[in-house]
Amino acid sequence: MQEKKNFTQLDLPDCDIQYYPNFFPSEVADTFFQKLRIETPWQQDDIKVFGKVYAQPRLTALYANNDRPYAYSNIIMTPHPFSKILLEIKSEIEKHVSQQFTTCLLNLYRDGKDSNGWHADNEKELGKDPVIASVSLGAERMFHLKHNTKSFAKHKMILEHGSLLLMQGETQHTWKHQIPKTAKPVGERINLTFRIIK
């Protein structure tokens, strides 16, 4: 029988978010981090914000089981075919989440100056009520959530090494999330967001 993993359901309005702190055992997560750090063709893209061009404050890579491009923040990414290690991680998640992911966006946060600004993953290729499975490897970083209209509704949490954060239902319509910069000395962090691109 498939073992059940411990998780907490976030007690927040108008969303469906679960956090699995030890989805992958620490040593397994260490190996994933080291392999992905080395074998990923990390790219540095420029983003356009209010007409000005900036270097995106993190490195990224896109993988998928198809060749459909994925566009966000004026960036169009073309996927690499899934690697062995990403297929292994994807299938472990799919045992617990009854979804088949098509795509994985990888983020490398090199240090505390790297970040991911307030956004929702609501591109139309993701369809209505997207399911996003987000794996954290390496350094711990803060994750912030804020409701689009209810100003009292906000949340801060740490995303730990080997954890899985699952966002589904109406979450991307009603909430935004970010990884803020930090002045604390922090090491590298890799984040994997598995998505379904229709």
Ligand SMILES: O=C(O)CCC(=O)C(=O)O
């Ligand atoms: O790094 C993270 O935990 C979040 C990544 C994220 O929100 C995204 O890539 O859309």
Ligand SMILES: [Fe+2]
């Ligand atoms: Fe996101």
